[in-house]
Amino acid sequence: QVQLVESGGGLVQAGDSLGLSCVASGRTFNPYTMGWFRQTLGKEREFVAAITWATRTPFYADSVKGRFTISRDNAKNTINLQILSLKPEDTAIYYCAALPSGSISIRDPSKYDSWGQGTQVTVTS
Numbered sequence: 001q002v003q004l005v006e007s008g009g010g011l012v013q014a015g016d017s018l019g020l021s022c023v024a025s026g027r028t029f030n031p032y033t034m035g036w037f038r039q040t041l042g043k044e045r046e047f048v049a050a051i052t053w054a055t056r057t058p059f060y061a062d063s064v065k066g067r068f069t070i071s072r073d074n075a076k077n078t079i080n081l082q083i084l085s086l087k088p089e090d091t092a093i094y095y096c097a098a099l100p101s102g103s104i105s106i107r108d109p110s111k112y113d114s115w116g117q118g119t120q121v122t123v124t125s
Contacts, residue, residue, distance in 0.1 A: 002027050002114040009094060009119030012086055016123075020081040022096030022116055033099040034072060034079045037109055038092035039118075045095070047107040049081060059106055069076045086123045093118040 008020040022034070035050035047069040048104060050059045058070050064083075072079040097112035103109040 002032065004096050004114055004116035005096065005117040006094065006096050006116040009121045011122045011124065014087055014123055014125050016086050018083045018086060018121060020094055020096075020119060020121070021121075022079045024077040024079075024098070031101050032114075033103070033106060034104060035097045035099060035112060036068075036070060036079075036081045037097060038090075038094045038121075040092045042078060043110070045109045046095070047109065050099070050106040051079065061107075069087045075122075083121075086121075088123045088125045090123060093120050 002024045003026040004022055004024055006020060006022045008018065012018055031053040033050055033052045036048040037045045038048050039045040047061050048064055050069055050074050051070045056072060060068060067084045069082040093117045096116045098114040099106060099112050103111045
């Protein structure tokens with residue numbers, strides 16, 4: 001498994017922008033597909049975005065397309081999530097996760113085998 005640590009969350013106002021980061025350590029970061037998920041109290045963990053290792057192809061949930069941008073720096077073992085025009089409904093704990101090589105179920109959280117501790121994003125109106 002890979003050890004993951006997220007950072008960058010905080011309390012922001014609607015319309016603001018925010019950048020989240022996730023640093024990986026331990027077992028090699030590559031060639032994992034990396035994903036971001038979010039979760040609010042009482043709800044299931046929701047897929048937000050993912051990015052493949054080699055081609056760095058991004059995938060997004062429909063609800064965040066156009067506002068969220070995922071990127072990765074394989075040399076630095078980091079993935080980032082840039083969020084524009086934050087909305088109150090973006091309030092959640094955001095987690096990064098690693099998907100084992102060979103899995104194609106990028107939107108299914110149960111397929112990811114390593115998770116960070118999460119970082120809280122709170123958006124006020």
